[in-house]
Amino acid sequence: MDIQSCVEVRNEWDIVSARQLGRNMAKELGFGNVDQARITTAISELARNIYLYAGNGKICIQPIDQLGKKGLKIIALDSGPGIRDIRRVMEDGYTTSGGLGAGLPGVKRLMDEFSIESTVDVGTEINATKWLR
Amino acid sequence: MNLQINHHTIEQTHSLKLAGEVDAYTAPKLKEVLVPLTEKEGQEIIIDLSGIEYMDSTGLGIFVGALKSTKANNSSMKLRGMTERVRRIFEITGLTEVMDIENEVKGEAK
Amino acid sequence: MTGKDAIIDRYQDLITTYIKGKSETALYKGQQFSRKLIEQQISPEDVISLHIQVMHDLFPDMDEDMRDSFDFLLEVMIGYGFAYREHQSLRDKQQQLESEIEVAASMQQTLLLSDVPEVDCLDIGVISVPAKKMNGDYFNFVKDGNALSVAVADIIGKGIPAALCMSMIKYAMDSLPQQQQKPHLLLENLNHVVEQNVHPNMFITMLHGLYNPDNHTFSYAGAGHEPGFIYRASEDRFEDMIAKGIVLGVSRTATYQPYEKAIEIGDMIILLSDGVTECRTSKGFIERDEIVALIRKHMDRPAQELVQSVFEELEKLQEFELRDDFTLIVLKRVV
Numbered sequence: 001m002d003i004q005s006c007v008e009v010r011n012e013w014d015i016v017s018a019r020q021l022g023r024n025m026a027k028e029l030g031f032g033n034v035d036q037a038r039i040t041t042a043i044s045e046l047a048r049n050i051y052l053y054a055g056n057g058k059i060c061i062q063p064i065d066q067l068g069k070k071g072l073k074i075i076a077l078d079s080g081p082g083i084r085d086i087r088r089v090m091e092d093g094y095t096t097s098g099g100l101g102a103g104l105p106g107v108k109r110l111m112d113e114f115s116i117e118s119t120v121d122v123g124t125e126i127n128a129t130k131w132l133r
Numbered sequence: 134m135n136l137q138i139n140h141h142t143i144e145q146t147h148s149l150k151l152a153g154e155v156d157a158y159t160a161p162k163l164k165e166v167l168v169p170l171t172e173k174e175g176q177e178i179i180i181d182l183s184g185i186e187y188m189d190s191t192g193l194g195i196f197v198g199a200l201k202s203t204k205a206n207n208s209s210m211k212l213r214g215m216t217e218r219v220r221r222i223f224e225i226t227g228l229t230e231v232m233d234i235e236n237e238v239k240g241e242a243k
Numbered sequence: 244m245t246g247k248d249a250i251i252d253r254y255q256d257l258i259t260t261y262i263k264g265k266s267e268t269a270l271y272k273g274q275q276f277s278r279k280l281i282e283q284q285i286s287p288e289d290v291i292s293l294h295i296q297v298m299h300d301l302f303p304d305m306d307e308d309m310r311d312s313f314d315f316l317l318e319v320m321i322g323y324g325f326a327y328r329e330h331q332s333l334r335d336k337q338q339q340l341e342s343e344i345e346v347a348a349s350m351q352q353t354l355l356l357s358d359v360p361e362v363d364c365l366d367i368g369v370i371s372v373p374a375k376k377m378n379g380d381y382f383n384f385v386k387d388g389n390a391l392s393v394a395v396a397d398i399i400g401k402g403i404p405a406a407l408c409m410s411m412i413k414y415a416m417d418s419l420p421q422q423q424q425k426p427h428l429l430l431e432n433l434n435h436v437v438e439q440n441v442h443p444n445m446f447i448t449m450l451h452g453l454y455n456p457d458n459h460t461f462s463y464a465g466a467g468h469e470p471g472f473i474y475r476a477s478e479d480r481f482e483d484m485i486a487k488g489i490v491l492g493v494s495r496t497a498t499y500q501p502y503e504k505a506i507e508i509g510d511m512i513i514l515l516s517d518g519v520t521e522c523r524t525s526k527g528f529i530e531r532d533e534i535v536a537l538i539r540k541h542m543d544r545p546a547q548e549l550v551q552s553v554f555e556e557l558e559k560l561q562e563f564e565l566r567d568d569f570t571l572i573v574l575k576r577v578v
Contacts, residue, residue: 033314034292037321045325105332106325164444189567190399190448190517197493198444225517226448226467227489 004062004075007047015047018059025061026072029132038110039072039130045103046076046126054080054124064129071131074111082120090116135159137184138166146177152184155192164195171202171210178203183214193222200232211235246283255297288320344403348376351406355413360386364456366577368546370554371570379405380516380570381412385423389456392423395468395514395570396449399490408441412449426451427464427499430488434466434499437492446492450484450514454506454574461512461574462503466491469517472535474542476509481535484512512574513538518567529560538573546573 005025007018022043026036043059050057057078064071083089089104104126108114113129136159139150147170155163170178178199182188196212203210213235215223223229257276261269280290295313298305355378359367371380381396396412398405415436422429429451437447450471452463461473465486472481488499506512515534534553541552550571557569 032292033295033317034288034321037288037314037318040318041321041325044322103325103329106329109328110321110325190397194399194444194446197446197490198442200493201443222517225469226446227487228467228493230489231494 004060004073006058006060008058009047009050009078010056012051015044015051018043018047018061021059022061022072022074025063026130029063029070029072031072031130031132035130039074042107042110042128042130043074045107046074046128049103050076050078050080054078056080057123069131071112071129073127073129076126076128077123078125079123082122082124083116083118084120086116086118136162138163140166145175146179148179148181150181150184154187155185155195156187156189157191160191160195163192164198167195167199168202171199171208172206174207176208178208178210180210180212181214182212182219183216185216185219188219188222190222193226193228196232197228209233250280250283250285251293251296254293255300258294258297259301287324288317291317291320344376347403347406351378351410354410355381355383357383360384360391362386362391362454362456364459364576364578365391365454366546366575368548368550368573368575369571370550371568372554373568374518378568379409380518380568381409382514382570382572383413383416387420387423390424391454391456391574392426392451393454393514393572393574394449394451395471395516395572396447397468397516397518397568397570399444399446399448404442404445408445408447411436411440412447424453425501426453426462427501430464430466430491430499431497434491434497435495438495441492446490448490448517450486452512452514454512459506459576460503461506462501464488464499464501466497466499469515471515472511472513472538473504473506474511474513474538475507476511477507481513481538483531484514506576508576508578510576511542514570514572514574516568516570518569529557546575549573 005021007014007021009015009018019040023036023040026039031039043061047059050059055078057076057080060075060077062073062075064073090108091105104116107126107128110130111128112131113127115127116124117126118124136151136153136155139152141148141150149166151163153159167178167180170176196210199210202208211233212223215234220229223232223234253276257269257273260266261273285293291313295317298313299310359369367384369382371378371382373379379398381394381398383392383394385392394416396409398408398412412433415433416423416429419429419432422432430449433447433449441447446467448466448468450463450465450468452461454461463484463486466488467490468486470486471484473484474481484504486500486502489497491497534557537553537556538549541549544552550573553571554569
């Protein structure tokens with residue numbers, strides 16, 4: 001059941017649209033204020049990464065229902081340069097100075113589940129899920 | 134204090150005019166410009182040092198590295214227009230023996 | 244979950260007490276409570292959310308605008324926490340690196356420590372101070388039978404690469420004991436080692452000398468090193484200790500010239516690193532004759548006090564900001 005909605009990220013305003021999309025769905029699913037704010041912050045960071053470093057990509061938001069366990073999944077897709085050393089960008093303290101992958105450890109911390117796949121010169125896909133408690 | 138590098142190329146000849154200081158802080162900047170030039174065969178590099186007021190040993194190291202690179206790649210490097218203070222450190226270190234150093238500044242390199 | 248509920252209850256108690264009585268005690272309890280929050284690893288944004296929740300319970304008729312303002316604060320704090328943690332982990336990393344450098348620096352000190360030997364006819368003073376944590380200057384004394392061999396070297400480039408290079412020099416020198424007797428041959432051999440093993444941008448300047456107490460001669464050779472001085476007591480004059488030769492590590496075929504000086508009673512041999520002559524003050528560079536003047540000022544004192552005093556004065560002139568490593572060695576013939 002794929003009822004995801006997506007926002008193309010090309011400029012800074014698209015970041016706001018992606019946040020709005022995430023916030024609406026989080027509210028609908030019944031997330032509290034704090035988790036709403038966490039989810040939108042995570043979306044912001046992922047979208048900014050696309051806007052600043054990949055140039056081109058989209059953010060998709062998808063409600064999840066796994067055996068009655070409800071949640072929200074953020075999917076960030078881009079066809080940018082890719083990340084050569086994922087382990088390094090996931091290290092805490094990997095740059096606030098920028099570069100693709102900046103801030104990913106923080107996104108991981110805000111969400112419950114996190115996965116990343118990247119191929120150099122092809123692109124990057126990041127999945128991050130927050131469960132409803 | 135900073136380092137200004139004025140770079141001028143005519144065919145195989147590269148003229149670099151340096152002004153300011155070559156020290157541990159500015160040496161990487163010089164290296165970035167100078168070393169790639171030495172890596173191509175047949176290039177002639179002329180460096181005007183008349184605007185250099187201070188050079189420390191790290192700066193000297195860049196010239197040593199560039200010299201080695203010219204030898205490995207069959208290019209050449211010539212230094213000209215040293216101030217007395219700069220000339221002294223080339224003399225003390227014995228580098229005047231192995232480097233092509235021109236004493237007078239002939240005409241102003243633009 | 245119950246832990247969280249307990250915290251909400253406790254917070255509600257504390258804040259109710261405060262709102263009623265406005266007492267300092269209540270505030271103090273609030274402060275203590277914040278420690279508990281840290282222990283339980285509750286993030287700043289959770290504290291804000293806790294506050295919001297409690298306020299909603301306490302004041303169900305709260306003004307709509309006030310309510311919204313809390314949501315805004317929450318959003319700001321999550322972003323703040325996000326950046327703050329990142330900043331924090333960078334600082335942790337930096338601290339970790341610094342302590343590793345600290346360890347490397349002290350290892351270097353132990354590895355390279357050279358005792359100042361006792362020689363009957365000489366009064367010896369040595370000072371070597373790094374500009375940063377790792378010293379790029381190196382000195383070494385070896386007593387070989389009667390004779391005293393002394394080396395001063397300056398590794399070009401600073402910090403850790405220079406320090407690693409210096410260890411190489413030390414072990415290369417240790418493995419060439421017979422050449423300690425002939426400074427110019429020692430330099431020639433070291434040059435081979437350095438030329439083959441260092442980065443193209445690096446090189447080493449060195450002065451190596453041998454004091455022979457039997458006939459009181461000082462034989463030496465130099466590889467591009469800042470010239471030292473010889474003080475001639477009979478003429479009350481400092482002369483430059485010229486030693487021509489190219490720095491180590493540049494030219495594979497380099498050879499070095501041997502020099503020899505007779506040393507009389509009261510004469511001094513002064514060896515230094517270019518950190519001494521490259522001292523920069525607000526008024527410009529310190530010239531060699533200013534160094535001579537400083538040495539002259541203190542030369543009646545024992546050699547160790549002499550080098551110490553010269554360093555202290557130069558340090559003062561540079562406003563205690565050492566730009567380069569500093570090494571000064573004085574050998575004074577006393578009998």
